[in-house]
Amino acid sequence: MTAVVAMLTYRRPEDLRVAVPAFLAATSRDGAGLLVVDNDPAGSARAWVEGLRDPRVRYVHEPRPGIAAGRNRALDECADADVLVFVDDDERPEPGWWEALTACHRATGATGVVGAVVSEFVAEPEPWVRAGRFFERRRLRTGTDVDVAATNNLLLDVAAVRRLGVRFDERFGLSGGSDTLFTRDLVRRGGRLVWCDEAVVVDRVPPDRTTPGWVLRRARRSGNSASRAELVLAADAAERARVRARYLARGGLRVAGGGVRVVLGALRRDPVLRLVGRRNAARGRGMVAGALGHVVVEYGRPPEQGDPAGAALPVGAGQDRAAPERTRR
Structure with missing residues (x-):
């Protein structure tokens, strides 16, 4: 089996200097x-990566802005491999990953x-962060079929992906x-996604993510992405x-339910419940x-960061890091 680990990066030199050796050692x-x-x-990142002079490491430059462009570049660069594994440049593999x-x-x-x-905090966060479990991700039994996934720890069968025509x-x-x-499109076209709970990477959470503002911005963007993705996949x-009616109803219910929690949190003087709401x-x-x-x-x-004319979008929750679906999250 020929395998390639693809790591997207955008101006995170300190993370890269730790992540690259860690994943090389793991594989x-x-x-x-x-x-x-x-x-x-x-x-x-070119000078540092090419300065490694490691035959297992290859550098490519994808100047088109956005994480999707970088991911597609990885798919194209690894077309001859059997498997491609997407990871983030601020992650570290656990033993046995x-x-x-x-x-x-x-x-x-x-x-x-x-x-x-699994999230690991760079600095001990305020108590509300752990109490609200805002950075805990799902864990499933190994072998469980799933219909959606992130690309922060995802192995893909390259031939199958090309056969299904997913980009x-x-x-x-x-x-x-x-x-x-x-990933939703991949499953819709007949692909299969399987969970492996023993394959663990650690995501290091910096202090600038452990704020109520970041939690709220991420939640709003996640909800927005979910409904937009379903609309794109709709056949007619x-x-x-x-789909539009379903998400209007689901979104409205979440807004109402969240409002109830906010009120209860205020009555109970429970700031964590209020933030959950x-x-x-x-x-x-x-x-x-x-x-x-x-x-x-x-x-x-x-625009002053040097993206091609007209490519930059208005700044939203933060800067495009082009490696995980997040800001310096």
Whole structure:
């Protein structure tokens, strides 16, 4: 089996200097290659990556802005590989990650294998962060079929992906959600995604993410991406109308339910319950906005960063990091 680990990056040199050696060590037994896709128009990661002079590491520059463009570049660069594994440049693999991920693929023959992501705080956060469980992700039994996944720990069977004709939609490149659309489309076309709970990577959470503002912005964008992805996948006008109505209803219910929690939190003087309610309401508002055709931009880049003319979108929740679906999240 020929395998490539693809790591997208955008102006995160300190993370890259730790992540690259960590993933090279984790995959050393099988000799998997590591592809660094630099989404910075200035190509700021080139000197350091090429300076490694490691035959297993390859650098490519994708100047088109947006994480979807970077992901598609990785698919194109790894067309001759058997498997492609997407990871983020601020993650670290746990012992046994690679062995578990590839073993699950061999055992199931699935189009994609989804690994677990566990958050680790760079600095001890305020108590409300842990109490509200805002950074906890789902964990499932190994072998469970799933219909959607992020690309922060995802193995793909390259031949199967090419056969199904799935690509990352670059309209979602600066808004986020291209991985949601990609994996939903993959399953819709007959692909299979399987969970592997033993394949764990650790996501390091910096202090600037552990704020109520970040939690609320992420919730709104996630809701927006979910409804927009479903609209793109709708087969015809009638199905789009049904999707739009469903998300208007679901989003409205979330806004109402979140409002109830906010009131209860105020009455009980419970700031965590209030924030949970506000987060639920924010996700609902994002769903409604997406159903109505509005885009919540999370990764807009200011034009002065050097993106091609007309490519930058208004700055939303933060800067496009082009490696995970998040800001310096």
